[in-house]
Amino acid sequence: MKKSNEVATSPLIPYxxxxxxFKELLKSNNLKFTKxxxxxxxxxxxxxxxxxxxxxxxRIKSEQPGLNTGIxxxxxxxxxxxxxxxxxxxxxxxxxxxxxxxxKAHHDHIICTNCGKILEFYDEAIExxxxxxxxxFGFKMEDHSMKIFGLCPExxxxxxxx
Amino acid sequence: MKKSNEVATSPLIPYxxxxxxFKELLKSNNLKFTKxxxxxxxxxxxxxxxxxxxxxxxRIKSEQPGLNTGIxxxxxxxxxxxxxxxxxxxxxxxxxxxxxxxxKAHHDHIICTNCGKILEFYDEAIExxxxxxxxxFGFKMEDHSMKIFGLCPExxxxxxxx
DNA sequence: CTTATTGCAAACGTTTTGCACGTTT
DNA sequence: AAACGTGCAAAACGTTTGCAATAAG
Numbered sequence: 001m002k003k004s005n006e007v008a009t010s011p012l013i014p015y016x017x018x019x020x021x022f023k024e025l026l027k028s029n030n031l032k033f034t035k036x037x038x039x040x041x042x043x044x045x046x047x048x049x050x051x052x053x054x055x056x057x058x059r060i061k062s063e064q065p066g067l068n069t070g071i072x073x074x075x076x077x078x079x080x081x082x083x084x085x086x087x088x089x090x091x092x093x094x095x096x097x098x099x100x101x102x103x104k105a106h107h108d109h110i111i112c113t114n115c116g117k118i119l120e121f122y123d124e125a126i127e128x129x130x131x132x133x134x135x136x137f138g139f140k141m142e143d144h145s146m147k148i149f150g151l152c153p154e155x156x157x158x159x160x161x162x
Numbered sequence: 163m164k165k166s167n168e169v170a171t172s173p174l175i176p177y178x179x180x181x182x183x184f185k186e187l188l189k190s191n192n193l194k195f196t197k198x199x200x201x202x203x204x205x206x207x208x209x210x211x212x213x214x215x216x217x218x219x220x221r222i223k224s225e226q227p228g229l230n231t232g233i234x235x236x237x238x239x240x241x242x243x244x245x246x247x248x249x250x251x252x253x254x255x256x257x258x259x260x261x262x263x264x265x266k267a268h269h270d271h272i273i274c275t276n277c278g279k280i281l282e283f284y285d286e287a288i289e290x291x292x293x294x295x296x297x298x299f300g301f302k303m304e305d306h307s308m309k310i311f312g313l314c315p316e317x318x319x320x321x322x323x324x
Numbered sequence: 325c326t327t328a329t330t331g332c333a334a335a336c337g338t339t340t341t342g343c344a345c346g347t348t349t
Numbered sequence: 350a351a352a353c354g355t356g357c358a359a360a361a362c363g364t365t366t367g368c369a370a371t372a373a374g
Contacts, residue, residue, distance in 0.1 A: 032328055032373050054363080070331040075364065093253035094339065096363050110299055121295055129288050130310055137272055137281055138315035146308045148292055153300035194348045194353055215339085232356040237339060256364060258338055 012101075015045050018086070025084050036069050040077045044087065050098040050118050053078055090118070090147070108146040114155035174263075177207050180248070187246050198231050202239045206249065212260040212280050215240055252280070252309070270308040276317035 022041055026033050043060050044051075051059075056078075057071045078099055081087040088102035090109055098118070106127075107120040126146065134141035184203055188195050205222050206213075213221075218240075219233045240261055243249040250264035252271055260280070268289075269282040288308065296303035 030328080030374095034329065034373070036330070052363090068331070072332080072365075073330065076329085091253065091255040093255070093259065094362075097255065110296065110301060112301070113304055119299055121299070123291055123295060126288055126291050129285055129291075133283055133285060134272065134310050134312055137283070138318075139272060139274070139310070139312035140318055141310060141312040142275055143311040144309060145311075147306060148296050148301070148303060149305040149307075150296055150301035150303040156300075156302055192349095192353080196347070196354060198355070216337095230356070234340075234357080235355065238354085256337075 012045070015042070018045055018101075022081075022086065025086075031080075035067055036073050037077055039064055039067055039069060040074060041081075044081075044099070044101055047101070050090065050100045052096055052098055054096075056099070091145070108148075110148040110150070112152035112155055113149050114151055114158065117152050119152075174207070177204070180207060184243075184248065187248070193242075197229055198235050199239055199242075201226055201229055201231060202236060203243075206243075206261070206263055209263070212252065212262045214258055214260055216258075218261070252307075270310075272310040272312070274314035274317055275311050276313055276320065279314050281314075 019038075019041065022037075023033055025031075026037075039060055040056070043056060043063065047056070047059075053071065053074050057069070057074045060067075060069050060074070078087060078089075082089055082099070082102070086102055087099050089097045089099045091097050105122065107122045108126070110119045110121060111117070130144050131141060181200075181203065184199075185195055187193075188199070201222055202218070205218060205225065209218070209221075215233065215236050219231070219236045222229075222231050222236070240249060240251075244251055244261070244264070248264055249261050251259045251261045253259050267284065269284045270288070272281045272283060273279070292306050293303060
């Protein structure tokens with residue numbers, strides 16, 4: 001049974017659609033379609049859940065040992081995709097960012113402080129309140145981030161938390 | 163006139179109270195009360211608003227040139243105080259953290275993406291929804307962070323945004 | 325043939341750490 | 350005297366950048 005505020009798990013668009021969207025994006029910005037960019041797009045399409053640039057880098061390195069892809073290219077491509085709205089990121093302070101394919105509906109995150117698990121939720125009431133608050137302060141709202149931290153059900157059973 | 167969800171500006175506890183709370187904290191953890199820790203506590207008590215460790219470091223350097231306080235000590239003391247709940251921080255990704263004296267009531271932040279201004283708000287509806295969401299997921303909620311990003315009223319008048 | 329892209333390594337800004345020395349208890 | 354705290358410099362961390370070589374259009 002689906003919780004009322006749960007985000008459906010990745011009803012992924014076909015890879016072909018994502019790919020041609022990417023190609024259009026590149027073309028319209030006079031950017032080039034390279035083997036590395038294609039590989040990154042494909043790898044991140046097949047990533048379930050959230051990943052760090054480092055994790056994506058290692059995965060590509062092991063899946064495509066032939067294509068020597070540098071981590072700088074991973075970062076550059078993720079920025080590119082994030083600016084284009086094809087991926088989104090959550091920030092973890094000094095510990096860096098995690099990315100995910102960003103074609104899902106907007107959502108916030110609930111994060112386990114023990115195992116690092118990230119779940120997603122969407123709450124209409126919270127969304128609405130944010131807009132109202134921004135308005136009260138005279139702000140033109142551009143973005144928001146909301147994270148709930150806690151112990152997930154599994155981790156509550158860990159010896160160390162009992 | 164005060165907005166309904168605005169946090170009152172630092173109804174500060176007397177410094178003496180903060181100081182003795184700090185001393186108790188140290189004593190109960192077998193930690194020592196040093197000139198540096200005292201100086202840091204005092205400087206951060208007198209800081210209005212949010213500051214980076216670097217900013218606090220420079221301020222202490224200029225106000226107490228005699229006491230040669232290293233930035234490592236600033237970081238160590240801020241961690242100590244944050245763990246004890248005497249200061250809180252907001253994270254800005256790779257750009258580090260900002261701290262503030264944490265004896266105020268809980269609140270969230272609305273941040274101008276142009277000038278960096280940080281305002282505070284508290285919204286009962288949002289707080290309540292967060293608890294409900296954590297509960298629905300079976301999480302034991304420990305903390306949460308909510309940031310609204312946008313252009314503040316002043317910055318909306320900047321030429322570059324018109 | 326022009327322009328963008330790459331990998332590499334070096335640089336970056338923030339934060340943490342190892343260590344010998346100094347201070348607090 | 351024991352234990353903790355300090356400044357310093359070096360290391361660590363995730364990320365960005367300059368550059369000469371390479372690949373795409």
